[in-house]
Amino acid sequence: MHNNYMALKSTSRILSLLVIAIISIAWCETSSVSRLTATEEVNLLKNGGLEEWIPLTYPLDMPKGWFCHNNTNVKKDTKIVCEGRFSAKMQSQEKGSTARIDQRIAVNPGQKIRIRFKYYVEQWKTKGARTYCYFRTDAAEKYDISAEDLQAFYGKEKYYIIRGGGYGKTYLPSDLNVWQTFDETVEVPPTAHYFVFGVNSYFGTTIYVDDCWVMDVIETTVKGDVNGDGVVDVADIESVLSVMFGSGIDGETSADVNGDGNVDISDVVSIISEITNL
Numbered sequence: 001m002h003n004n005y006m007a008l009k010s011t012s013r014i015l016s017l018l019v020i021a022i023i024s025i026a027w028c029e030t031s032s033v034s035r036l037t038a039t040e041e042v043n044l045l046k047n048g049g050l051e052e053w054i055p056l057t058y059p060l061d062m063p064k065g066w067f068c069h070n071n072t073n074v075k076k077d078t079k080i081v082c083e084g085r086f087s088a089k090m091q092s093q094e095k096g097s098t099a100r101i102d103q104r105i106a107v108n109p110g111q112k113i114r115i116r117f118k119y120y121v122e123q124w125k126t127k128g129a130r131t132y133c134y135f136r137t138d139a140a141e142k143y144d145i146s147a148e149d150l151q152a153f154y155g156k157e158k159y160y161i162i163r164g165g166g167y168g169k170t171y172l173p174s175d176l177n178v179w180q181t182f183d184e185t186v187e188v189p190p191t192a193h194y195f196v197f198g199v200n201s202y203f204g205t206t207i208y209v210d211d212c213w214v215m216d217v218i219e220t221t222v223k224g225d226v227n228g229d230g231v232v233d234v235a236d237i238e239s240v241l242s243v244m245f246g247s248g249i250d251g252e253t254s255a256d257v258n259g260d261g262n263v264d265i266s267d268v269v270s271i272i273s274e275i276t277n278l
């Protein structure tokens with residue numbers, strides 16, 4: 001008699017949970033919390049839009065906050081501009097020095113940084129142009145992390161984000177007369193505390209650079225996103241139910257949405273309140 005009573009109680013509990021779950025799913029079917037995993041759009045570069053120029057003797061203006069390897073090769077341009085009023089025209093001489101702009105920022109080992117800038121190739125000669133960035137253990141030039149160490153850390157393909165034209169490309173693509181976007185994300189290597197963002201133009205190549213960003217990539221976990229797809233919706237309720245009723249999912253710890261150590265109907269309620277903002 002006692003056993004029957006316990007079985008009945010257990011069955012009715014499961015049935016009531018199922019009823020709650022079905023109601024929950026029906027209620028949330030059309031709602032979701034949008035993706036919150038985001039890249040924080042704060043530019044770590046100063047004057048990334050190349051809008052501020054320090055007037056020297058014409059035509060030797062300098063972009064504020066930037067270092068120019070040879071400022072006769074880098075000029076403020078008002079005609080071929082992607083963003084704002086000005087861009088940097090980088091015109092290396094055919095038998096002269098590389099045109100280069102660069103800027104150093106502080107970073108931390110393990111930090112993920114997104115490098116994004118716009119470029120426009122007007123003339124392409126021999127080697128063309130590429131990113132040429134450094135990581136430094138210290139602010140001083142002599143503490144550069146070597147190309148060999150960077151290649152070992154990133155692997156060859158990814159290394160070209162730092163010295164090249166992006167993932168797998170040794171130089172920027174040579175398509176002429178169109179603004180293009182470089183947009184890649186890399187991890188800061190261990191021991192690196194400074195990153196130098198730089199672009200080089202070689203041997204008679206003329207490119208324009210504008211709208212330069214280096215961003216700290218912040219990956220946030222979203223409360224209630226049990227299946228980890230970046231969205232809180234009915235699929236997450238189903239994931240919690242899978243854990244509750246034994247079939248399981250990958251990474252079951254995330255099913256404990258309210259963090260009380262158990263995976264139960266209260267976690268479903270927590271997801272519902274995330275979705276409905278209650």
Ligand SMILES: [Ca+2]
Pocket residue numbers: 049050051081082083084085086087210211
């Ligand atoms: Ca600009």
Ligand SMILES: [Ca+2]
Pocket residue numbers: 224225226227228229230231232233235236
């Ligand atoms: Ca989800």
Ligand SMILES: [Ca+2]
Pocket residue numbers: 255256257258259260261262263264266267
């Ligand atoms: Ca819980």
